[in-house]
Each structure stands twice: as C-alpha cells, then as structure tokens.
Amino acid sequence: MSMATDSTPHANRRITLADIAAGCDVSRATVSLVLRDSPLVNKLTRARVEQELRRQGYVYNRAAANLRRRTSSSIALVLNDLANPFFAEFAAGVDEALGGAGYVTLLGSTGESVAREQAVLGSLLEHDPAGIILSPAEGSVAARVLATVGMRTPLLLFNRELAGEAPPDAPWDRLMLDNQRGARLATEHLISLGQQRIAFFGGHQSSSSCQQRHAGYVEAMQAAGLPIEPHWRIECAPNRVDAAAQCGALFFDTPAPTAAVCYNDAVALGLMLGLYQRGVRPGRDFAVTGFDDIAEAALSAPPLTTLAATPRARGRQAAELLLLRLRDPQAKPQRTVAPVQLVVRASSCPPPAA
Amino acid sequence: MSMATDSTPHANRRITLADIAAGCDVSRATVSLVLRDSPLVNKLTRARVEQELRRQGYVYNRAAANLRRRTSSSIALVLNDLANPFFAEFAAGVDEALGGAGYVTLLGSTGESVAREQAVLGSLLEHDPAGIILSPAEGSVAARVLATVGMRTPLLLFNRELAGEAPPDAPWDRLMLDNQRGARLATEHLISLGQQRIAFFGGHQSSSSCQQRHAGYVEAMQAAGLPIEPHWRIECAPNRVDAAAQCGALFFDTPAPTAAVCYNDAVALGLMLGLYQRGVRPGRDFAVTGFDDIAEAALSAPPLTTLAATPRARGRQAAELLLLRLRDPQAKPQRTVAPVQLVVRASSCPPPAA
DNA sequence: AGCGGAATTTGGATCGTTCCAAGTCGAAAA
DNA sequence: TTTTCGACTTGGAACGATCCAAATTCCGCT
Structure with missing residues (x-):
C-alpha cells in the first residue's frame, strides 16, 4: 500500500505542533519542549525537530499558548490623541520598551472622546492584555473606567488625572x-530676565495639568514678590487657532503684561502668531514661553523657550x-512625577526698556 | 448540609462561560449563544443569562474564540517611523477604520531599521494577525519580508516599495x-513663478519614493526646457537636522539655484532653517517646496508650499x-496610487530680480 | 392519551498549545 | 541477572470558547 505523503502541506492551513511532531516522529510534547529551549530534550532529537520546524515554516501560536498558560503577552496602549506629535513620540517609546520585554502593543486611540474611550477599552480588554497604559480623554471619569x-x-495612567475619586482599592x-x-x-526664568508683568495664557481651568501649571506660575510670582493682576489669566482651548484669537485679551486692561507663560507649545505658537498680527514682535517686544518642547518649538520664529517633556x-x-507592576501586582500604587527641563531659546527676552 | 455559595467569585480569576452557565443553571453552549445574539435562545433564558453576565462582570475572551473558530480579529501595523507626524496621523486613520470594523491594531515600530523590522514582524505574526499593514524601513528587501x-x-505595503523583486505569487x-x-x-509651480535654477533637495537615492519624486522634478524641468545641473541634487537624511546641515551644499558651486523642491516637509523645514542661518530668507530670496503637508507646514515662517497627502x-x-483583501483572498493584487494636492503658501516665490 | 414538529437546550469534541504524571530505555550498580 | 537511576519521551487532560448532532421540552392536533 503506497501512499503519497504530501510533505509540502496545503499552503493555507496553519502548521501546528502536531504537523511537526508527525513530520519527525516525536510527540507534540517534545516539539513543545524544543520550542521552549528545554534542557530536557536530547541534542539529536532537538536538531531533528528544529530542522523540521524550518522545513515546514512553523509559526508559533502565542494565543494558544497564552490560553493554556493563562498568561498574556500584550499590553494595551490607549491614547487620547495619537495625531499629536507628543503622543506619537510617547507611543514610539512605549512600543520600543514593550517590544524589548517581549510584549506586543495593542493600540487604541480615542480622539479625545470619552465614549470612544469606553468602546476602545472594552474591545481591547477582550484581547486580554496583561496591562493598560491610558492617557485619558478630557472628562474621563474614574468610576466609568473602573x-x-x-x-x-x-x-x-499617563499625563492626566481622571475626574472623580480614584477608587481606593484599584491599584492604578x-x-x-x-x-x-x-x-x-519658566516663570522664574522670565523674572530673572527682568520681567515683572507676566501673564498666564491658555488652557482650561478644569484641566488638572492646567491647574498645576498655573499653580507653578503663581508660586514663582509670589516668591519674587510680584503682583498678579486678575486680567493676566486668559483661558483658551489648547490649540493654536484659539490662542491666536485670544491674543488681544492680554491688552484690554492696564497694566498690560510684557510676557506670558503659556499653557503649552501649541498655545505659545498661536500666541506668537497673534502678537505678530498686532505688530508686537515676540522675543523683542514681548516674551513668550511654552510647555512640551514639540519639534516645532525649536524651529518657530523666534525659536520658543519651553519645557522639554521628552x-x-x-x-x-x-x-x-507597568512591567514593574506586572511583576508585583500587590505593591502599592505608585505616583511618579517626571521632571521637565527648561530649554531657553529666543522667544524669552527682557522687557522693552521703558 | 449547608454550603456558603461564594457568589462573588474570587477577585483574581477570570470569569468564564462555565461560571456563568453554572450561575444560572444552563449549559455553556447556551451562554455562548446568548453572547452571540443567537435567535435560538428563549427570551426568558436570555434575560436570565444576561443578568448573570452582568452580575459576575464577565469579559469575553476573544483569543479563545478565535482559536476555536480559526479566525483572527487583529491587524498588525508596522511603521518605519511612528514619531513622524505623517505616520502618526496615518496610524490614527488606520486604527480608526480598523476599530470600526471590529479589529484591533497590533502596533510595531521599526525605527527605520531592517533588523528590527524582521524582529517586529516575527513577533507580531505569532499573534496571528488577519493581515499586515507595512510601511517598510529603508532598505527592506522583498525576499526577506516574504x-x-x-x-x-x-x-x-504602504508608502514605499520593497527592494528586490516582489515575489510573483505573493498577493501583496x-x-x-x-x-x-x-x-x-511642485516643480511646475516654481517654474510658473519664473524660477529657472531649481534644485532637488534631500532624501536618499536608494529610496523608491525619493526616486519617484526626483523623476517628477526631472520631468517638469525637461518639459520646460530647463537645464539641470548635477550639483543641484543634494542628498540628506529625511529629517530636519540633516537637512539644515546640508543647506550649504546648495551654494558650493555655480550657477547656484534660487529654488529647491524638497523631498519632504521635514527636509524643507530644515532647509529653511539652514537658509535663515546663512542670511537667506526663504520665500523672498529663495523658494522652497515640501511634500506631505504635515501640520507644521502651514505654521512655519514662511508657511510652506507643499503637497498634501492627507x-x-x-x-x-x-x-x-486590507479589509477588502480579507474578504476576497483570491482577488489579484491591487496597486493603488493616492493623489496628492498642491498647496501653495508663501515659501514659494519668484526668483530675486537679477 | 398519543403524535409530529417546532423551539430550545445540551454534551462532547475541537482549536493549538502546555502541564503533568507516568512511561521507555540504556547503562551502571548490585 | 536483576535492580536502580538518570536521561529522555510521551499520552491525555487542561485553557475558554464554538460547533454539531442529538436530546429534551413544549404545543397544537388528532
């Protein structure tokens, strides 16, 4: 009874351990041991199996392994705005580190919408990630996320706090x-240049990061004994367009500021645009600082003094x-604050000589 | 015989179909049918099961389902440079569309390294993606990828061709x-402004996209009967820093160009920076165009004339x-060319009056 | 009461891997 | 020769879902 053994298996079927096992006459268990570099298998057997693996073009099925081992080898990365270069760089950094540790990144971007954030989290969770890195959408609430x-x-949690009380027992x-x-x-830097009438420009009071930045500004002003006028605090959406539009608000009232600490780079760039339009030259007539040090900051005219968040x-x-947390799930929740670094460029200048 | 039924299951065990089934006294199969909205199950049973699902906080295990069904619900997205806003936007678009279709995005970024590309592809494949979207690293070779x-x-394949022959039977x-x-x-636009000595600046000869862009430049120059000097073709890495550094090379030899078609926006922005540093004002003394229309292009000083690739x-x-391809694996390979649109801004200008 | 058929439900096999307890085998020890 | 031991190898039961064929229940109708 002859039999044409089809040694080139059908092109569109997944090659499994069983195929390899059959191909070199050992058991599935042995092949599995080979794959995982177990010292148990005999040198010769190992060689035979490895050759067969190559011959058939075997691809490991991590999902099946994870199922059996009750482990996971992926991490979900959920971002409020992937299109923002700041977060894109962040994502690149995450993926780099995760890849190095043998994890794969499940990506989800929410476009700053709380509803999409819910949907995305739900969908990613079905893939059983070992952990989640979340930069929440504006207005995302702790209870819902939990x-x-x-x-x-x-x-x-990265970059922003969630609204509402953090659940006390969730190890976030x-x-x-x-x-x-x-x-x-930034404020101290402007003060050291001789600035005295310094505004805080942009962002929304409701955002935790804006509150914190404003607090830093107030701290520096008070430490230097400088007064703060109420009309030196201008709110606007954290983007260029709105910032440019709100520029005029700085000069409605006297005493007008001669410098502004901006909520972030986008706002600062917008403000500089607005200043140009009213004939005020940033970096000469008016000092501006930003926050983030996005790539454009170094290339604007004038280059922007800002804080590098790398x-x-x-x-x-x-x-x-996150990997640390996976290693020790019981450790108590950590809150890490990453330092930022002042990068002085030409947009910050002394006040015009009175 | 009393028995404390622990209705709140141990916090750290995954809830499975079996738990739900046991909890409301039906079989696993029935619960599964409920989950998949099968019309087979009785209304009352469904309600009972659904309540139990909520009560126990069940989370679907898509990996297990995919294993049994021999399907996949993820797509791998492998990018040569996530940090580039162009690709970040691209990734956001991919994720948006995939999410809508019920797929999850497996992210991998290769940092323009062929070795990492291999590693990343290998690792992602173990997760059995339904398909792959790849923007290859520079120098990536078809045979290796296959x-x-x-x-x-x-x-x-997005954005770039692979080096070497595409395997004839691979449905890419x-x-x-x-x-x-x-x-x-872009070149025609400069010519229509009266420019005659136009350089092609940036990128590497080896990259297919660079070759194509250069070919377009040559085509326009020849059609207008304009000469092309060899020293008007300057190579540099496709980033700002290198572009700024190579700026001087444009003026080593005579006749010096009065305009440059740049490989992409990053290069164009870097070139403008370099021009400023040598006292040449882009948009007045020297015309510049880019490619991509990244967000910064509209906001640089001067705003950059470029090609929008959306x-x-x-x-x-x-x-x-890719989803189309998944629906019909047999269809013959498609090559799609997306149009780009010229966006005229202030960086392109007539040559200075001689 | 008994029957046929629709409506529901279900046990068990299965996807591709890993774990585990138990097996084989040859050589050294008794 | 038998026993023991270390070095390998292996079958079968998981993991958590789905599929399928068969079983059960429920009804209306004779």
Missing part, C-alpha cells in the same frame, strides 16, 4: 509630568512602570 | 502616493484595502 476595566488588569499607577515645577521654572523617554518609562 | 511573513497572511497589495506627479506639480485619509484607505 467599571469597564475592572480590577484584574493593571492600569497605568500614575506617571505625570512635573507641571507645577515646569511652569515655575515624550519618548516618558513612553519608555511608562512601559517600565 | 520569508518571515509567509503567504498565509495578507500584506498591504500596495498603497502608494503619487510621488512623481506631486513633485512635478495621511489620516490614507490610513483609513489602507485599512479599507
């Missing part, structure tokens, strides 16, 4: 920027922190 | 930008194309 994420999956770690100190550094390094750090 | 990806998993679709036409449009829409399109 309800969908549950308590089985460690969560690392956080990685935040040192907003207050950053804004204080998003790629933050991404790596976020990944590290 | 060897690791195999023929089971559909691949969509492509989505490319209309590089040649784009560069031609990366977010490209991302959605890439996802659509």
Whole structure:
C-alpha cells in the first residue's frame, strides 16, 4: 500500500505542533519542549525537530499558548490623541520598551472622546492584555473606567488625572509630568530676565495639568514678590487657532503684561502668531514661553523657550512602570512625577526698556 | 448540609462561560449563544443569562474564540517611523477604520531599521494577525519580508516599495502616493513663478519614493526646457537636522539655484532653517517646496508650499484595502496610487530680480 | 392519551498549545 | 541477572470558547 505523503502541506492551513511532531516522529510534547529551549530534550532529537520546524515554516501560536498558560503577552496602549506629535513620540517609546520585554502593543486611540474611550477599552480588554497604559480623554471619569476595566488588569495612567475619586482599592499607577515645577521654572526664568508683568495664557481651568501649571506660575510670582493682576489669566482651548484669537485679551486692561507663560507649545505658537498680527514682535517686544518642547518649538520664529517633556523617554518609562507592576501586582500604587527641563531659546527676552 | 455559595467569585480569576452557565443553571453552549445574539435562545433564558453576565462582570475572551473558530480579529501595523507626524496621523486613520470594523491594531515600530523590522514582524505574526499593514524601513528587501511573513497572511505595503523583486505569487497589495506627479506639480509651480535654477533637495537615492519624486522634478524641468545641473541634487537624511546641515551644499558651486523642491516637509523645514542661518530668507530670496503637508507646514515662517497627502485619509484607505483583501483572498493584487494636492503658501516665490 | 414538529437546550469534541504524571530505555550498580 | 537511576519521551487532560448532532421540552392536533 503506497501512499503519497504530501510533505509540502496545503499552503493555507496553519502548521501546528502536531504537523511537526508527525513530520519527525516525536510527540507534540517534545516539539513543545524544543520550542521552549528545554534542557530536557536530547541534542539529536532537538536538531531533528528544529530542522523540521524550518522545513515546514512553523509559526508559533502565542494565543494558544497564552490560553493554556493563562498568561498574556500584550499590553494595551490607549491614547487620547495619537495625531499629536507628543503622543506619537510617547507611543514610539512605549512600543520600543514593550517590544524589548517581549510584549506586543495593542493600540487604541480615542480622539479625545470619552465614549470612544469606553468602546476602545472594552474591545481591547477582550484581547486580554496583561496591562493598560491610558492617557485619558478630557472628562474621563474614574468610576466609568473602573467599571469597564475592572480590577484584574493593571492600569497605568499617563499625563492626566481622571475626574472623580480614584477608587481606593484599584491599584492604578500614575506617571505625570512635573507641571507645577515646569511652569515655575519658566516663570522664574522670565523674572530673572527682568520681567515683572507676566501673564498666564491658555488652557482650561478644569484641566488638572492646567491647574498645576498655573499653580507653578503663581508660586514663582509670589516668591519674587510680584503682583498678579486678575486680567493676566486668559483661558483658551489648547490649540493654536484659539490662542491666536485670544491674543488681544492680554491688552484690554492696564497694566498690560510684557510676557506670558503659556499653557503649552501649541498655545505659545498661536500666541506668537497673534502678537505678530498686532505688530508686537515676540522675543523683542514681548516674551513668550511654552510647555512640551514639540519639534516645532525649536524651529518657530523666534525659536520658543519651553519645557522639554521628552515624550519618548516618558513612553519608555511608562512601559517600565507597568512591567514593574506586572511583576508585583500587590505593591502599592505608585505616583511618579517626571521632571521637565527648561530649554531657553529666543522667544524669552527682557522687557522693552521703558 | 449547608454550603456558603461564594457568589462573588474570587477577585483574581477570570470569569468564564462555565461560571456563568453554572450561575444560572444552563449549559455553556447556551451562554455562548446568548453572547452571540443567537435567535435560538428563549427570551426568558436570555434575560436570565444576561443578568448573570452582568452580575459576575464577565469579559469575553476573544483569543479563545478565535482559536476555536480559526479566525483572527487583529491587524498588525508596522511603521518605519511612528514619531513622524505623517505616520502618526496615518496610524490614527488606520486604527480608526480598523476599530470600526471590529479589529484591533497590533502596533510595531521599526525605527527605520531592517533588523528590527524582521524582529517586529516575527513577533507580531505569532499573534496571528488577519493581515499586515507595512510601511517598510529603508532598505527592506522583498525576499526577506516574504520569508518571515509567509503567504498565509495578507500584506498591504504602504508608502514605499520593497527592494528586490516582489515575489510573483505573493498577493501583496500596495498603497502608494503619487510621488512623481506631486513633485512635478511642485516643480511646475516654481517654474510658473519664473524660477529657472531649481534644485532637488534631500532624501536618499536608494529610496523608491525619493526616486519617484526626483523623476517628477526631472520631468517638469525637461518639459520646460530647463537645464539641470548635477550639483543641484543634494542628498540628506529625511529629517530636519540633516537637512539644515546640508543647506550649504546648495551654494558650493555655480550657477547656484534660487529654488529647491524638497523631498519632504521635514527636509524643507530644515532647509529653511539652514537658509535663515546663512542670511537667506526663504520665500523672498529663495523658494522652497515640501511634500506631505504635515501640520507644521502651514505654521512655519514662511508657511510652506507643499503637497498634501492627507495621511489620516490614507490610513483609513489602507485599512479599507486590507479589509477588502480579507474578504476576497483570491482577488489579484491591487496597486493603488493616492493623489496628492498642491498647496501653495508663501515659501514659494519668484526668483530675486537679477 | 398519543403524535409530529417546532423551539430550545445540551454534551462532547475541537482549536493549538502546555502541564503533568507516568512511561521507555540504556547503562551502571548490585 | 536483576535492580536502580538518570536521561529522555510521551499520552491525555487542561485553557475558554464554538460547533454539531442529538436530546429534551413544549404545543397544537388528532
């Protein structure tokens, strides 16, 4: 009874352990041991199996393995705005570190919508990630997040706090920027240049990061004994367009400021645009600082003094922190504050000689 | 015999179908039918099961389901440079479209390294993605990619061609930008402003997109009967820093150009920086065009004339194309060329009056 | 009461891997 | 020769879902 053994298996069927086992006449268990470099298998057997693996073009099925081992090898990364270069760099950093540790990144972007955030989290959870890194959408609420994420999956919060009370028993770690100190550094820098009438420009009071930055500004002003006028605090959406539009508000009232600490770089760039339009030259007639040090900051005219948050390094750090948590699920929740660094460029200047 | 039924299951065990089934006294099969909205189950039973699902906080295990059904619900997205806003936007578009179709995005970024690309592809494949979207690293070779990806998993190539012959039987679709036409449009635009000595600046000869853009430039120059000097072609890495550094090379030799068609926006922005540093004002003394229309292009000083590639829409399109392929694995490979649109801004100007 | 058929429900096999307890085998020890 | 031991190897039961064929229940009708 002859039999044409089809040694080239049908092109569109997944090759499994059983195929390899059959192909070199050992058991599935042995092949599995080979795959995992177990010292148990005999050298010769190992060689035979390895050759067969190559011959058939075997691809490991991690999902099946994870199912059996009750483990996971993925981490979910949920971002409020992937299109923002700051978060894109962050994502690159996360992926870099996770990849190095053998994890795969499940991506989800929410476009700053709380509803999508819910949906995305739910969908990613079905893939059983070992952990989650979340930069929440504006207005995302702790209780809702807890309800969908549950308590089985460690969560690392990046960049923003959630609204409402953090559930006391949820082991959520956080990685935040040192907003207050950053804004204080910027303000102190302007003061050291001789500035006295300094405004705080942009952002919304409701945002935790804006509150913190404003607090840093106030701290520096008070430490220097400088007065703060109420009309030196201008709110606007954290983007260029709105910032440019609100520029005029700085000069409605006297005494007008001669410098502004801006909520972030986008706002600062918008403000500079607005200043140009009213004939005020930023970096000469009016000093401006930003926050983030996005790539454009170095290339604007004039280049922007700002605070570097090194998003790629933050991404790596976020990944590290989460991996740490996975190693020790019982450790108590950590709150990490990443330092920011003042980068002095030409947009900050002394006040015009009176 | 009393028995404390622990109705709140141990916090750290995954809830499975069996738990739900036991909890409301039906079989696993029935619960499964409920989960999948089968019309077979009785209304009352369904209600009972659904309540139990909520009560126990059940989370679907898609990996297990995929294993049994021999399906996959993820797509791998492998990018050569996530930190580039162009690709970040692209990724956002991909994720948006995939999420809408019920797929999850497995992210991998290669940092423009062929070795990492291999590693990342290998690792992602173990997670059995339904398909792959790949924007290859510079120098990535078709044969190597085929060897690791195999023929089971559909691949969509974005943005760049692979080096070497595409394997004839691999059903790889492509989505490319209309590089040649784009560069031609930019060049024609400069010519229509009266420019005659136009350089082609940036990128590497080895990259397919760079070749195509250069070809478009040559095409326009020749059509206008304008000469091209060899020293008007300056190579540099496609980033700002290197572009700024190479700026001087434009003026080593005579006749010096009075305009440059740049490989992309990053290069164009870097070039403008370099020009400023040598006292040449882009948009007045020297015309510059870019490619991509990244967000910064509209906001640089002067705003950059460039070609809009609408990366977010490209991302959605890439996802659509791949989904189409999944629906019909046999269809013959498609090559799609996405149009680009000339956006005229202030960086392009007539040559200075001689 | 008994029957046929629709409506529901269900046990068990299965997806591709890992774990585990138990097996084989050859050589050294008794 | 038998026993023992270390070095390998292996069958079968998991993991958590789905599929399928068969079983059960429920009804209306003779």
